[in-house]
Amino acid sequence: MNEFVRKIEAADNPWNPAEFEAALRAVGPERYHDLHPFHKLLHGGKLSKGQVAAWALNRYCYQEAIPRKDAAFMSRTHDRALRREWIHRIHDHDGTPPEEEGGIERWLVLTDCLGLDRDYVTGMKGALPATRFAVEAYVRFVVEQPLVVAAASSLTELFAPSIHRERIAGMLANYGFVNDDVMAYFKRRLSQAPRDATFALEFVKTYATTRELQDACVEAVRFKCNVLWAQLDALHHAYVVGLIPPGAYRPEGM
């Protein structure tokens, strides 16, 4: 059947909510970044401190982009109740001082322990080019796609708690330079991510009412997995294969 005919037929046949949810969830086992070889090395204690620092330094760019993409999302809706719900994602990362320091601050505790200078991390000059491109592609996606599709792109968070648990256990067991304080970022995400994902899933199931929109939402989760995967490919190429691009962070001895 040609693609055009398939689209017309599909538009008339939306999945029921259970089928749609199953299609969204099926993307995780297919291509979430817990399957990436770089994560196996990271969690299995196979990386040097410098390689772990390269990961944390690059991942900072993702952390920094998340509240910007959530602000972009909020700027697009006239629904006050939705903005009220969504804004806590920004608070989770940026914090609400003095009570709550926020996830970015907790991330910097991790980069501190890896011996990285805070200005160097937050300046992002030592990050890999592909990291910067991938995270900005996520922000652009949320700016440009239909709102429900933009929300669907956050649904990789459905798969995050299991990788966070694996990371906390693996890094604590395998690296002497990691302790509970340093893993605080991931511990906090264990409760934050399910709350965000539950809300986003309900939102997407409610508003993706045609099969075309449902297909676009499933594609959005795949797109997001690609954003995550591309970052790890870049890290692997630079810091495992050893082809570090000009200007990027260079661990001692590499």
Ligand SMILES: O=C(O)c1cc(C(=O)O)c2c(n1)C(=O)C(=O)c1cc(C(=O)O)[nH]c1-2
């Ligand atoms: O460590 C991870 O594997 C991981 C993955 C993801 C994800 O699936 O996008 C997020 C996070 N962590 C995370 O900490 C986080 O705050 C977060 C927000 C979002 C999002 O798309 O809004 N994803 C993720």
